[in-house]
Amino acid sequence: MGTTALSVLEQRLSETVDDWISVSTTTNITTNTSVISTNLNSYDFAQDDFFNDWYVWIDGTNNVGVERKISNYATSSGTITVYGAALAAESGAVTIRVAKYEQRQKDLAINRGIEQLYPAVQQPLDDITLITGNIAPNAHFDGQSTSGTPDKWAHTNTTGAAETTIIWNGSRAVKVTATSANGYLLLTSATYRRLLDLMNKTISVRVMAYPETADDATIVIYTEQADGTSQTLTSSTSAPAGAYTRLELEDQELNDDLVLVEIRLKIATDTKYVIFDDLQINGHNIYELLLPLDFQNGDLERVYVQRYG
Structure with missing residues (x-):
């Protein structure tokens, strides 16, 4: 259409x-x-x-x-x-x-007209990026209301750019460049509270990484308890330069009574980049999925679940 x-x-x-x-x-x-x-x-x-x-x-x-x-x-x-x-x-x-007349009122009238014309006027969307049991929001980094900063995520000593060429799945990845050693792309329970549901669970975190420099990318899980006790878990997957590798931090037992849970996609070397895509955080049964940004203001018509293969 x-x-x-x-x-x-x-x-x-x-x-x-x-x-x-x-x-x-x-x-x-x-x-x-x-x-x-x-x-x-x-x-x-x-x-x-x-x-x-x-x-x-x-x-x-x-x-x-x-x-x-x-x-x-x-x-x-x-x-x-x-x-x-x-x-x-x-x-x-x-x-x-x-x-x-105010412009926003005209835009509202246009949207109302399109709603009335449905299904003659519509934009059908098919999405296969959601993974059952994955608690990570915006896991393919497709949603970037601010280009280079995936929705729900933040930068710590890094900068970002939307990547639309070297992608693993979905329509875009995120290219993260360190502005100092050990900078990282951050998902934190301080702004995404559902991560606290992972406390006292055994979880696995996986992400596709395309590093500029070999072995420069790691996954870090960082947690804190109310008494100040912290926990830092780091992946050790080898990742060659110039190719996608699945980094894995598997079967990690998180402490109980947590007040903070963070997932950090870290880059060791200053000024170097890593392209990240296809994040998975598994180990907690979830019954709600955060739909991709493209579905905003749309109607969800049907859902198919792949159970094997």
Whole structure:
């Protein structure tokens, strides 16, 4: 099924309801509440206050998708004054849209229309990355709302980039580069509480790793109890450079009464990278799975479970 960009749908809807004015600024936006374009004179009937209480949407470099309500308009200079805090400065002309209706309301109308047209308009999704019994969220690192930082994960002395070429499964992996020795990609119970369900369990952690330098990647399980007792468990799987290897830290007994559980995907050497994909954390029966980000706002129609093979 073909697709149409949201920006195209927005323009078509706006044109249909006679609410499409798109022009370029004629004076660079600076750190105040003014947006200036004499190109608006073509639409204002030479009247001050013509656009008062309308909305201006900015497609800028430093004001990306910023939308503000207009408090005042002066036709002589094409100056819009907006409510709210000062805008960010722009180094050149940017495109603005001036409209009677707020952009988010138009987007909501588009989404409601698509819902009504289902199933004539839909995007079917098939996903085979979820693994029964795997407590790890976003285990294939496909969900990256911020590119290079998988959802539910964080960087400690590392930086990240989305990897779409050297992948093991799913649509993307994560390329993690150490900014100091022994940096790591972190999944912690401080932000993902379900990891605490692993206390007093025997668990196995596995991940596919593609290191720049041989034997540079390890899995670390770190735990803490309320009395301060800590536990550090580290994998010892050999991993050649320039190829995927499954790192394994198997049959590890975690302490009871834990207040912190962390899974760390560690890189030993500063400035070197490792590509990680396909994480599995097994050893605890789970009955709920966190769906991939692509399923957000969708409807789950059917689930197949592979029981062997």
